[in-house]
Amino acid sequence: MVKIFSLLSIATAVSAVAAAGLDPAGQFKRLGACPTLGCVFPPDRSEFLAGAHFDVRVEVHAENDAKPNTEYSLTIEKIGNSKDNKHGNNGRAVDFSKWSRIKPDSPEAWDFIYNKDASAYWKTQDGDKNAATQVHVASTAWRRVQIREPGTYKVVLKYNNGKTTEAVWTVNPVQKRKAKNVILFIGDGMSTAMLTAARLISKPHISGKYQNRLHVDKFPFLGHVMTHSLDSLITDSANSASAYNTGHKSSAGALGVYPDSSPSPFDDPKQELLAELMRRRSKKNGGPGGVGIVTTAEVQDATPAAVFSHTRNRDEKATIVDQMIHGRNPVVADVILGGGGKYFHAKNGGKSLNGTDYYSVYAKEKGYKVVNDKDALLKYKGDDPLLGIFHSGNMDVWLDRHVYKANLKKQGTDPTGNGGSALNQPDLDEMVIKALEVLDKRHRKEGWFLMAEAASVDKMMHPLDYDRGLADVLELDNTVGKTKEWLKRHKLDKDTLILVTADHAHSFDVYGSVDTQYFNSFSKTEEDEKKNSIGTYENSGWPSYVDADGDGFPDNWEVRYTLAAGSAGFPTHREDFQVNVNGTRVPAVVRSSSHHHFSIYDANPEDSLNGIHKSGTLPANEAVGVHSLQDVPIFATGPGANLFSGVQDNTEIFHKIAHLLGLGEEN
Known part of the structure; x- marks a missing residue:
């Protein structure tokens, strides 16, 4: 049996280690994979290949008028049944610089801003300079780290007088080559x-x-x-x-x-x-x-x-x-x-x-x-x-x-x-x-x-x-x-x-077929009649595409019976279910006037001229599907x-x- 670490094996290996918090709910974050004021990258549950190089960075954050405490430390220890004799820690937490034999970059400091929630985000988009939250950062980085011994490791950042951020890393063994x-x-x-x-x-x-x-x-x-x-x-x-x-x-x-x-x-x-x-x-x-x-x-x-x-x-x-x-x-x-x-x-x-x-x-x-x-x-x-x-x-x-x-x-x-x-x-x-x-x-x-x-x-x-x-x-x-x-x-x-x-x-998905001849026989104001050209269930007959020359592509793309297709996430646009012969579609364009500081998109009047109107399911500043x-x-x-x-x-x-x-x- 092939011995490759998996997410399941990671969970088993670290069962004795106190788990960090689950991913927090919410749409806006101060920094990805950093739910606390102490950040470790690579973060918790990262998985490595033995001997692969990677960088490590820690950040300590403080918001608004507070300042980050620059007295922080990073340690590492191997956990489980085996001991890391090469690095000499024998299962004990060791200073990361000593363990890795890598001198870290000089300590750094900088500021950045983020939005705590949707209200703050959209206020910021509309020009409110006070809606965002300022963050002050103290940071250290180690470059080109390697872990050559497979196993499970616990990394701990200690900061702000006793607070900790833990990350469990799993290192997979090198395997004998099977594919050229x-x-x-x-x-x-x-x-x-x-x-x-x-x-x-x-x-x-x-x-x-x-x-x-x-x-x-x-x-x-x-x-x-x-x-x-x-x-x-x-x-x-x-x-x-x-x-x-x-x-x-x-x-x-x-x-x-x-x-x-x-x-x-x-x-x-x-x-x-x-x-x-x-x-x-x-x-x-x-x-x-x-x-x-x-x-x-x-x-x-x-x-x-x-x-x-x-x-x-x-x-x-x-x-x-x-x-x-x-x-x-x-x-x-x-x-x-x-x-x-x-x-x-x-x-x-x-x-x-x-x-x-x-x-x-x-x-x-x-x-x-x-x-x-x-x-x-x-x-x-x-x-x-x-x-x-x-x-x-x-x-x-x-x-x-x-x-x-x-x-x-x-x-x-x-x-x-x-x-x-x-x-x-x-x-x-x-x-x-x-x-x-x-x-x-x-x-x-x-x-x-x-x-x-x-x-x-x-x-x-x-x-x-x-x-x-x-x-x-x-x-x-x-x-x-x-x-x-x-x-x-x-x-x-x-x-x-x-x-x-x-x-x-x-x-994207297909939910029926469309008789484009019937669709096109009505004006763009007759939307109910146009929608009746869409066949579902027993009326969703086969489309008209044919590949007679066997090259793997339809011979004709402008056929009578096409696919009724769509997406769940789309901007406001018009749809006629027919190929655009003049080039890639532009479904939505910027509204000519808006009280917002950001762009609002409406249906492109030059696209699908005889199509049906579809009100968007996305934020109004999205011009295309997602x-x-x-x-x-x-x-x-x-x-x-x-x-x-x-x-x-x-x-x-x-x-x-x-x-x-x-x-x-x-x-």
């Missing part, structure tokens, strides 16, 4: 309901039975992943992707760190990333391996950046480009493919860090071959590291690249900053296959890890553009099928674990695939991948 390669496909925002809908519009069915299924439907193992973040029930892409890459939960917007309250977004306590561990894997377990990153978003966007970046703020995209090759322990991936060209240069609206030409820097300093369109990508046959950037921002979606191509003719989308349009972008499958070719050439012996993201599933579900979102789900599924074929041809299929999952979900609570599916095939069955926390995905790749180090 791992591919992690992420459909950003992809839910089970989206896969169900994508199957419905693309696969033939007779008497209600599918005659073919999605490629992921044929995977032998299926599990579910819980996506909650460190301090909220609804996650964003940054910290959910970070959980996959670190084994630690984080807060919204954070990449590879536990967010602290310091002014800098780059000094928060870091966690060693899976790719960083891959780069320093022990010789015993095969030596340093390859790393690949593919996305249809900007390569600096949350999910791809989670593979190589450390920052509290995912929007620091210019610095994130620099971190890939100049970070504290830079990943320097073998292949990086996607969008985001404007952060590589300073021409015509470019936003690169300090105006630097990073295309040139990547090429000269790290030997990257740089390509900027589909033809150059497919032509490349070398073994140098490859940087392919194909759009100034996020790449255009499948539906526009293949069906509504006129939407590609936008000035300023060319990735080089020449002011033109990005008319020759590769598909996701073309980028993934090229990444596999590069990784195979550079690391056939050592093995590799590849993260490939279908980013615009999420980016289209936000503006309620369901057709474009489902098309990108199908592109991901077709890419999975072509990847399996490529691995088999190159005799790598038995050595490669393939995972297909999402970082979070949207509340993520949801749903667990997301994870499909697995290859060595170790059975580990991903059942319900699991998102942090467990990291530990299972790390186990199968033989990452970490012990005494």
